[in-house]
Amino acid sequence: MLKISTMTVVFIVAFTSSFSSFAGKDPFKKDKDFEFLDDVSWKQKGSAALKSGTSVDGFDTMYYHLKVDSNMMRLRLGANDSSGEKANTRDIDSLVVTDVRVDGQRLRRFDWCLNNQAGSSDKLDRNSGVKGAVCVDAGSDLIIKLDDEAKQQLKNARQVEFIVEPFGRVMKIKYGMSGFASIMNKFDKPKPAPVVRAQPVKQPVKKQPAKKVAQTCYAKPPADYASIQAIAYPCDNLAKKNSAIKTVNAAVAREKQSRQAVAAERERQQKAKLAQEENKRKAEELWERQQAKMWIDRCQVHWDKGVSPCRCQKVFKYAPAGVADTCAK
Numbered sequence: 001m002l003k004i005s006t007m008t009v010v011f012i013v014a015f016t017s018s019f020s021s022f023a024g025k026d027p028f029k030k031d032k033d034f035e036f037l038d039d040v041s042w043k044q045k046g047s048a049a050l051k052s053g054t055s056v057d058g059f060d061t062m063y064y065h066l067k068v069d070s071n072m073m074r075l076r077l078g079a080n081d082s083s084g085e086k087a088n089t090r091d092i093d094s095l096v097v098t099d100v101r102v103d104g105q106r107l108r109r110f111d112w113c114l115n116n117q118a119g120s121s122d123k124l125d126r127n128s129g130v131k132g133a134v135c136v137d138a139g140s141d142l143i144i145k146l147d148d149e150a151k152q153q154l155k156n157a158r159q160v161e162f163i164v165e166p167f168g169r170v171m172k173i174k175y176g177m178s179g180f181a182s183i184m185n186k187f188d189k190p191k192p193a194p195v196v197r198a199q200p201v202k203q204p205v206k207k208q209p210a211k212k213v214a215q216t217c218y219a220k221p222p223a224d225y226a227s228i229q230a231i232a233y234p235c236d237n238l239a240k241k242n243s244a245i246k247t248v249n250a251a252v253a254r255e256k257q258s259r260q261a262v263a264a265e266r267e268r269q270q271k272a273k274l275a276q277e278e279n280k281r282k283a284e285e286l287w288e289r290q291q292a293k294m295w296i297d298r299c300q301v302h303w304d305k306g307v308s309p310c311r312c313q314k315v316f317k318y319a320p321a322g323v324a325d326t327c328a329k
Contacts, residue, residue: 031169031170031171031172032169032170032171032172033171033172033174034053034055034064034171034172034173034174035174036051036052036053036064036173036174036175036176037159037174037175037176038176038178038179039176040052040053040175040176041179042177042178042179042180042183043183044183044186045067045084047069047070047187048067048068048069048187049067049068049069049180049183049184050065050066050067050068050084051065051066051175051180052064052065052066052082052084053173053175060079060080061079061080062077062078062079062090063076063077063078063079063080063081063082063084064076064077064078064173065078065084066160066175067084068146068154068180068184069187069188070146070151070187070188071145071146072143072144072145072146073143073144073146073150073154074141074142074143074144075141075142075162075164075173076140076141077090077092077095077140077141077164077166078090078140090140090166092139092140092166092167093126093139094126094166094167094168094269094273095126095137095139095140095142095164095165095166096123096124096125096126096137096164096165096166097110097123097124097125097135097137097142097162097163097164097165098123098124098163098164098165098170099161099162099163100142100144100160100161100162100163101160101161101162101163102153102154102157102159102160103157103158103159104159104161107144107150107153107160108149108150108153109134109135109144109145109146109147109149109150110124110135110144112134113130113134113135113144116130116131116132116134117129117130117131117135118130118259118262118263119262119263119266123165124137124142125137125266125269126138126139126269127262127265127266128262129258129259129262131227132145132227133145142162142164151184151188154177154180154184155180155181155184155185156181157177157180158176158177158178159174159175159176159177160174160175160177161173161174161175162174168273214234214235214236215234215235215236216232216233216234216235217232217233217234217235217241218230218231218232218233218244219231219233219241219244219245219247219248220248221248221251221252222252225251225252225255225256227255228248228251228252228255230248231244231247231248232244292315292318295312295314295315296315296318298312299311299312299315299319303319303320303323306322306323306324307323307324307326308323308324308325308326308327309326309327310326310327313325313327
């Protein structure tokens, strides 16, 4: 019968205990929170305000650049680039943006993007096709075009938070906004109130006979293509009518093709994700079977004696009938 030395048993138990402790942790599925509050200063860079936070990942320094100018706000997830201007420094091909919050409330501009993207997702996916490209998810960049309301929200904010999902895990990135408004106001000054001047009193003008005004008609796209602008033409001009209809139809065809491409890409990404999850599940099942077989082989020598020690308890269900579980004793 096979004999195992005491030192070998101690090594096996220690290895198993260490592996079990590691196996319970999956470092690739941990949610992460990053806070770059008022202890990290805003800087003026050209005609923009920039705040950059960092974290260390192995030999790389990860950067979280938030840049705001008069036209747009851009969150860039970069690596080893403190300037924030080097694009595509992190390989993120499936970044999902769950929310953009100002003082705990969703930024209304981002909410508009969710309601005006192709499809009905409650998140902003890459290549989501937002109307007018107001929000663009471009891999490692999130870009939001700002209107006057959004800029004012940011100037009045205490904190701005982004909730994103790179690599399938949730990441929360929070920025303190102290000092932001003073920088923004240097290059995005409030518009002066219009000067109202007294108008000279006009003398009554004799009415001219009304001229016949040509009626205007419009070539309009279908209701679900509201982003395409209607084209006006004189109602009594058949040539211009046909030209306007042709132009609108061509724009509708291009938009339809674009939507189909976005939908196809979304479907491809979903299939790839499902395949990845299935491969992981199969690998885990194979690992479990291999572990069970290994322990059954190790425990068989004890089961042949009619006993089962504590280290065999995880595979005790495979022990022959009549074997006593001695772990509780």
